[in-house]
Amino acid sequence: MVSDETQEAPQSSFLLPRILLVDPQDPSPTILREAATLLQNGQLVAFPTETVYGLGANALDPPACRRIFAAKGRPSTNPLIVHVANSEAAKQIAHWTNEADLLAAAFWPGPLTLVLKRKGTIPDVVTAGGDTVAIRIPDHPVALALLKATGLPIAAPSANRSNAVSPTRAAHVAQSLGDQVDLILDGGPCQVGIESTVIDLTCQPPQILRPGQLGPTDLEKTLGIRPRISIPSQPHSIARSPGQLARHYAPHTPIEVLGNLGEARSRQAQLEAQNQKVLIVAGEPGPGLLNWGSRSADWAQNLYESFHRFDAEQWDRVILVPPGQGEEWAGVLDRLTRAAKLP
Secondary structure, eight states: OOOTTSOBOOOOSSOOOEEEEOOTTSOOHHHHHHHHHHHHTTOOEEEOOSSSOEEEEETTOHHHHHHHHHHHTOOTTSOOEEEOSSHHHHHTTBOOOHHHHHHHHHHOSSSEEEEEEBOTTSOHHHHTTOSEEEEEOOOOHHHHHHHHHHTSOEEOOBSSSTTSOOOSSHHHHHHHHGGGSSEEEEOOOOSSOSOOEEEEOSSSSOEEEEOOSSOHHHHHHHHSSOOEEOOOOOTTSOOSSSSOOSSOSOOSSOEEEOSSHHHHHHHHHHHHTTTOOEEEEESSOOTTEEEOOSOHHHHHHHHHHHHHHHHHHTOSEEEEOOSOOSGGGHHHHHHHHHHHSOO
16 A cells, blocks of 8 residues: 555646545544644645535634635635534533433434534634534544544535535545645545534424435434424525525536436437537436436435536536435435525
8 A cells, every 4th residue: 555644646737735645544643743733723624524525724713714714715604513523522612412412422423513502612703603503523534533633623614615516535625725725635535425414402393404414313213303404594694504505515517406307308308409418317227327326325425526527527417317305315405406506
């Protein structure tokens, strides 16, 4: 195996951040120390999680967190998720509850973000001035090792320009942010592929603010109460968590979501008659189709990776036909719906 301490991405003619390869099975202490030092000194470090790559800054350092907003072009009304190494670290920045204890024990580390009342230790910039903070423990060895090396909570939204496609590979981060990030830790592709489920524990019943891999039934089994599903915030209002904007996660390629393959074929014919280059994505094999399979997990893993590829391949239109509905598909359908909305 090639040593991860010596590998850097080749530099192009325009400015790129440094990219260091990190073996998820054996993260390099040298690289982790370098990344931790950058974070401790107010710099930005992108790193892999099981969901998507995050753009990290010291969550207790307001100027560093403002750099995240500037790098992403992110609205100041859109708060940041704070990543922590353990529940004890979470309790330092949030008012803990019994429900938080139950969910943390069941799903952390993992793709679940808890929204709780904030403590004064967390800066206003992180919470968009709101009275709550969003927290999770990521389930990725590189992310966990970095959190332990810094000894800090790390504020980290997805490492891409605001409203654009989230990154599931280090190369996506470099393409989207360029030299706005000081270092990228390349831990390979993300396994889940869409952002975490976000649940607000400051209301009763608890409210899912963003669907993800974990659904209401998963959470109900632990809480003993079924969470409600929220409606995304309107632009310019202060959100209680990330992922609340009506249009989000969108590639440059126009996306349409249709209910069945017959509709998709008809729409394809209509667009191709206008000399458009059209691709259909479905949950089954067939001539001229891109088959993502029948499981929601496969669609989640393919989603952003393929959105980046669609842009690179310069399709005029991509038509997606999800093969399922219901709770299992809520996270995928949420991302598709918002990606397909017109600006």
